[in-house]
Amino acid sequence: MFRPLILTALLAAGAAAHAQTTDVTAWTDLNLRAGPGPGYQILGVIPAQAPVTLRGCLAEQSWCQVEFNGQQGWASGDYLTVMQNEAPVAVHTQREALRVETLTYEGDEGGNALAGGTLGAIAGAAIGGPVGAAVGGAIGAGAGAAATPETTVTRYVTENPVEPVYLEGEVVTGATLPEVVDLRPVPDSTYYYAYVNGVPVLVERENRQIVYIVR
Numbered sequence: 001m002f003r004p005l006i007l008t009a010l011l012a013a014g015a016a017a018h019a020q021t022t023d024v025t026a027w028t029d030l031n032l033r034a035g036p037g038p039g040y041q042i043l044g045v046i047p048a049q050a051p052v053t054l055r056g057c058l059a060e061q062s063w064c065q066v067e068f069n070g071q072q073g074w075a076s077g078d079y080l081t082v083m084q085n086e087a088p089v090a091v092h093t094q095r096e097a098l099r100v101e102t103l104t105y106e107g108d109e110g111g112n113a114l115a116g117g118t119l120g121a122i123a124g125a126a127i128g129g130p131v132g133a134a135v136g137g138a139i140g141a142g143a144g145a146a147a148t149p150e151t152t153v154t155r156y157v158t159e160n161p162v163e164p165v166y167l168e169g170e171v172v173t174g175a176t177l178p179e180v181v182d183l184r185p186v187p188d189s190t191y192y193y194a195y196v197n198g199v200p201v202l203v204e205r206e207n208r209q210i211v212y213i214v215r
Contacts, residue, residue, distance in 0.1 A: 024054045024066070027081045027088055028172045029213070031199075032073040036063035038166055038197035039113035043073045045215065052080065054091065056101030062092040062169075065103060076170035078129065113166065113198065127169035127196070128176035147212075149202060153186050154214050157193045157200045160184075164195040171197050177208045 026046040033040040036058055046052060046068050057064035057077050064077040077092025084094070091100065162184055169175070177183070183192040183203055191202045191211075202212040 023051065024080050024082055024091055025049050025051050025088075026075070027079045027090075028174070030075050030079050030172065031170060032066070032068055032071065032075055034073060035112060036061060036065070036074045037112060038168070038170060040074065042198060043071060044068070046075060054080065054100065056103040057092055057095050059102050059104065064091060064100075076172075079170065079172055125167050125178045125180050127167045127171065128178070129169075149191060149212055150189070153189050153191055153202070156186055157202065157214050161200070162193075162195050164198065166197055171199055171201055171210060171213060173210055173213060175210050177201075177203060177210065179208070181208075183208070 026048055028048045030046045030048075031042045032044045032046050034043055035041075046066075050068065052075070053067040055065040055067065055072070062077040063074050064080055066073065066075050066080070077095070078090050080091040081088035082091060082094070082098065083089070091098065095102070162182075165181055167178070167181070177194065177196065181194050181196065183194055183205060185192050185205075186202070190205075192205045193200055193202050193214075195201075200214040201210045202214065203209065204211050
């Protein structure tokens with residue numbers, strides 16, 4: 001499902017030019033990855049509301065190739081947005097209407113942590129969308145900015161890693177984790193944590209919502 005990919009087909013140049021000039025921004029702080037999937041290395045983070053150049057998207061998986069500050073990579077198309085009727089709309093669900101270039105990939109598995117059978121039993125479970133996500137791809141108010149936790153909390157999480165898990169989707173503030181993800185408590189705090197898709201996340205235990213990503 002998360003097979004690393006090699007470019008094999010492009011749409012016409014006119015559609016590509018349109019895609020690259022569309023005003024696309026990151027709806028929230030968003031990982032820029034080396035490939036189209038949660039198992040690829042994180043190259044950097046696109047800040048919330050930062051503009052990116054859109055190169056194209058996969059048809060079946062919600063990943064788009066973008067350029068940010070001169071660096072090319074891949075980001076989740078569920079959290080790349082354009083404005084329609086004064087509301088942000090996810091690029092991937094609207095890619096045909098926006099004439100976004102469709103990319104088709106197959107083959108090379110280099111650089112993907114999901115290759116080699118290292119996923120464990122919960123591979124394929126999905127990260128829930130952000131609070132406020134609506135039917136049809138429109139994205140609502142969402143989780144907003146998360147408060148920065150105490151240094152003691154982030155230090156504990158980084159010094160006490162747990163077995164990483166990989167799920168469909170991308171880790172963003174406001175998303176929710178499925179029940180199959182084991183949450184560990186952070187001592188002397190209200191936080192729980194897990195390592196998901198290559199990064200440690202702090203989670204609100206009751207609703208399993210990601211409230212902070214430890215970078």
